[in-house]
Each structure stands twice: as structure tokens, then as C-alpha cells.
Amino acid sequence: MKLFDLSGKVAIVTGSSRGIGRAIAETFAEAGAKVVISARHQEPCEETVAAIRAKGGEAMAITARISDRAQLDNLVAKTAAEWGRIDILVCNAAINPYYGSLEGLTDQVFERMMQSNVLSNLHLSRLVAPGMKERRDGAIIYIVSVGGMASSVSLGMYGITKAADYALCRNLAAEWGPHNIRVNCIAPGLIKTEFARILYEDPERRARREAATPLRRLGEPEDIAGTALLLASPAGAFITGQAIVVDGGALLGLVS
Numbered sequence: 207m208k209l210f211d212l213s214g215k216v217a218i219v220t221g222s223s224r225g226i227g228r229a230i231a232e233t234f235a236e237a238g239a240k241v242v243i244s245a246r247h248q249e250p251c252e253e254t255v256a257a258i259r260a261k262g263g264e265a266m267a268i269t270a271r272i273s274d275r276a277q278l279d280n281l282v283a284k285t286a287a288e289w290g291r292i293d294i295l296v297c298n299a300a301i302n303p304y305y306g307s308l309e310g311l312t313d314q315v316f317e318r319m320m321q322s323n324v325l326s327n328l329h330l331s332r333l334v335a336p337g338m339k340e341r342r343d344g345a346i347i348y349i350v351s352v353g354g355m356a357s358s359v360s361l362g363m364y365g366i367t368k369a370a371d372y373a374l375c376r377n378l379a380a381e382w383g384p385h386n387i388r389v390n391c392i393a394p395g396l397i398k399t400e401f402a403r404i405l406y407e408d409p410e411r412r413a414r415r416e417a418a419t420p421l422r423r424l425g426e427p428e429d430i431a432g433t434a435l436l437l438a439s440p441a442g443a444f445i446t447g448q449a450i451v452v453d454g455g456a457l458l459g460l461v462s
Contacts, residue, residue: 209441213238216289217438218281220272220330221299223250225399226349229427230296230434235263237435239294242285243267272299272326273318282333291341292334294438297327297371298349302364311363323367328374331389335382344387345438348375349430352395352453368393372449379447388446390437395453397425420455 217234221227223245231241235258243251243258243265251267258265268284270277285292301322304315331346338344353361354368372391379389396415416422433452436442451457 210237210435210439212439215239215293216291217294218242218285219296220244223254226427226430227298228254229431233431233435235265240264240289244270244281246271273322278330291337294345295334296347304363305360308362319363319367324370338387339385342386346389347434347437348391350391350393352393352457376447383446391449392430392433393449393451394430395425395456
């Protein structure tokens with residue numbers, strides 16, 4: 207058995223037209239999986255598909271907004287119709303429309319973020335679970351955040367949704383473990399993506415973050431992709447209900 211081989215597997219990766227999601231999708235394709243590229247807009251999805259196919263991989267694009275249940279239903283249905291199965295689900299897409307204190311948070315924004323960042327993950331997981339149960343094999347991965355394990359005066363609501371995702375992961379891991387379905391989280395630290403640009407585009411702020419990180423750098427999307435491959439492949443066959451922190455050691459809380 208090749209520990210990191212995904213040959214014959216079908217994977218859906220949400221939010222995979224760029225950043226962390228794209229890196230995961232490309233890594234899965236290199237490991238032999240057929241990969242569904244999904245995001246809100248068709249053109250960037252097709253660009254990622256083309257890049258994967260250019261390297262000999264197999265991929266297709268299916269657009270979906272994580273806030274739209276009908277589009278999520280279509281994502282899973284079209285994948286199953288085209289490739290007959292779904293072995294791996296990576297819930298990477300998320301929103302973060304609010305930057306500020308919880309005191310100023312509106313009910314509408316709270317509900318919108320919980321819908322997109324948490325309920326969509328549960329819905330997708332429930333859609334793919336029946337096939338995984340039938341085959342007695344499946345891997346579900348939520349991309350969460352170290353923000354769900356710490357506190358913030360400006361990104362607190364985002365962290366709350368990610369903490370909820372981790373709780374969701376643990377409970378589904380317990381429920382579905384007897385069916386050999388593994389459910390895990392990856393908690394990235396600060397990764398150089400467009401989504402996180404506000405946190406590192408200021409040179410002084412970036413320098414402080416790097417100095418407070420034992421590995422003395424920010425993360426790259428590929429740093430997350432390797433952990434995702436571990437959790438999706440036979441190498442991670444005995445791991446479930448966990449949140450693997452990938453942050454260069456930042457949560458250690460260095461004191462100089």
C-alpha cells in the first residue's frame with residue numbers, strides 16, 4: 207500500500223479556484239485523485255482545471271456558493287453523476303465579511319457567517335456520507351483556523367465559526383467512525399493568500415507576525431496541502447476527530 211496514493215479516489219474541494227483550496231486540489235490530483243474544483247465563479251475554476259490537466263491530472267469544474275443549499279446539492283449530484291462516487295470532501299470555502307468587535311456584530315451578519323461557514327459544512331457532509339457509509343470508507347476535512355483556538359478583538363466572529371466547525375468535526379467523527387468515515391480539521395495560521403491579505407500586507411505588521419513565529423515566516427498554501435493529503439490518504443487512516451494546527455509554531459506564544 208502506498209501511504210499517500212489517492213488513485214481511484216474522487217475528491218470535492220470547495221473554494222478551490224485559488225489559495226489553500228487550489229493547492230489542496232492540485233496536490234490531490236498529483237496523488238492520483240479525480241478532483242472537483244468548486245468556487246463561486248466559473249472562469250477561475252476552469253483555469254485551475256486547465257492547470258491540473260496540463261500536469262496530467264483529472265479535474266472538472268462545478269460552481270457553487272456555499273450559502274446556497276441548492277447549489278451545494280447540485281455540486282454533489284453532478285459529481286456523483288459524472289464520476290460515480292465521492293471519497294473525499296474538503297470544506298475549505300468560507301466567508302469573513304466582518305472586521306470588528308462582537309459588540310457591534312449584527313444578528314444578520316452572525317446568521318450569515320454561521321450559515322456559510324458551519325451549516326454548509328454539515329450539509330455537504332450529510333450529502334456525501336451515504337456513499338461513504340456504503341463503501342465503508344471516506345475522508346472529510348474542514349479547513350478551520352487557529353482563530354478558533356484563540357481570541358481576537360477584530361476577527362472574533364470568524365474564530366467563533368471555526369470553533370463551531372471543530373465541534374462539528376468531533377461529533378461527526380464519533381457518529382460516523384463505525385462506518386470508517388474519518389472527519390478531521392486543519393487549523394492554518396497566517397497563510398499568504400488573498401483571503402488573509404489584510405493581516406499581512408502592512409510590512410510592519412507582517413514583520414511582527416514573522417518574529418513571533420518560531421519558523422520565522424508566514425505559511426504558504428502548499429503547507430496546508432501536505433497536511434490535507436495526509437488526512438485524505440491511507441497515511442491518515444487512524445486519525446479522526448482531530449484539528450491539526452499548521453501555523454509555524456505561532457500558537458506557542460513566544461515571549462522574548
